[in-house]
Amino acid sequence: ERPLCRYDLAWEETYAMEIPQFFSLRKVIQAFAVRAVFRLASGDSAGAARDIITMHRLAEAGGRDPLLVGMLIGLAGHASALNVLWDGLDRRAFTDPELQELDVVLAGIDPFPQRLAAVLRMERAIALRALDELEANPRRTRAMTGTPDHDPVFRWGFSTWMSANRLGVSEDLQEAILAPGGTPVTRLEWKSFVDWERRIEHRWRGPRKTLEALATLLTPAPVAAGRRAYLMEAEIGHARLAIALERHRLATGAYPASLAALVPDFLPALPEDRINGRPVEYRLKPDGTPLLYQWGFDGDDDGGSPRKDPGHGDLVWQYSLPPGFTEADWRRKD
Structure with a gap:
């Protein structure tokens, strides 16, 4: 068995990067989910448990790269596996050894809020790279605005605008999530994501709306991503408790x-x-x-x-x- 999986991604292409492997991975996980449900219905609890474990491992493989879409697809894969697990526990289909093996796999899944920190750092890096590329080749913007190629006012204004957007991309994420108060965090808190959303809403509605429009568009949806990560963390905790409860019932009646x-x-x-x-x-x-x-x-x-x-x-x-x-x-x- 290979415990880790890594995809070769063209990170330098920023938002033009092709990521077909994540969507193929999702289809594979869905196929395992269908087979696991069929195995549960036919009384093959051992086979269903193996499929659930495979689904979790595939979801972990997809969510290892610090890319938001990869993490979200990984979370969806874990959710599919937990749905099948829920079905099996509802049927009281699993034996104690099968439940122990399932719990070991769930216990080995890294905390999603911590993984999200690396994802957000990468999303920030991709956004900054995209802004750098746009500033390095402003010809398209000049063509859209009808500004002469060598207009010094446009050149200065465009550079200032891009600098403001680079600052906007970094500032809110750094102050609300990664290093509130100037101290890098080792543990992400849910309230930080709520604070981040307030900052972005203020930017949209305040005087910085036009100045930092690109920063707002390039900022990943903070609370949506954070909510999914914390929700999955809670569901895995509940699943482990449900497994332990079923094992207690099997042992004591x-x-x-x-x-x-x-x-x-x-x-x-x-x-x-x-x-x-x-x-x-x-x-x-x-x-x-x-x-x-x-x-x-x-x-x-x-x-x-x-x-x-x-x-x-x-x-x-x-x-x-x-x-x-x-x-x-x-x-x-x-």
Whole structure:
């Protein structure tokens, strides 16, 4: 087995870089998902577990390059694998050895918020390179504006405008995400992404709107990318808890009274809530199935009510739909 995968990318081409491998990878993951579902339905839990593990490994391979689109496709691959895992746990299809192997794979996935820091640095580098190339060859801009080739006013104004946009690309990301207060961070916090979004909204609506228009267009959607990373981090934590709960049920015949009973026999430690810093909530529903949830991105306790939109509701793992929810609501991803 090869633990790592690396693609040769033409980084110097910035936004013209071709990345067909990521979309091919997504199709391969989807094919494994179809086979895993079929294997679950036919009673082949071992084969389904192997397919789920392969899906996670492929998703990790796609998300290793510090490129936003690669990370997003990797997150989508992990989400597909977790959907199949959820189906298998709902069916109570897996054996304890299969569950242990699945948990080992999930435990080995690097934290997505930390990976996002490298992605954002690369997106900034690509944006700065694109601005450098545009300034080095302003002929197209002069042709569009009808300005003479050697107009010194245009040359000075264009250079000043490009410098302002380069500063805009770097300033907000550096001050809000990577080094708030001038100190480089070792751990990204969700509130930093919210601060970054406020800064970009202020730029759009304030006096810098025209001066830094290119910077705003070249800045990756901060909260959307951050939300996906933190959401997947939460879902993997919930999946590990769900695996541990099922292993406890297989070993004792019942779910535990609290999550603390899972440590250390079924988990070395309880997963951490990286969004609000609170413990994951747990209780048994009237039908006897477990409910796991943590506060969502709005920072409110909705009592385990799942989100119907990206900004509201709790992040929930459960095996039956709550009243008023459809399958489309339940499986919707941000």
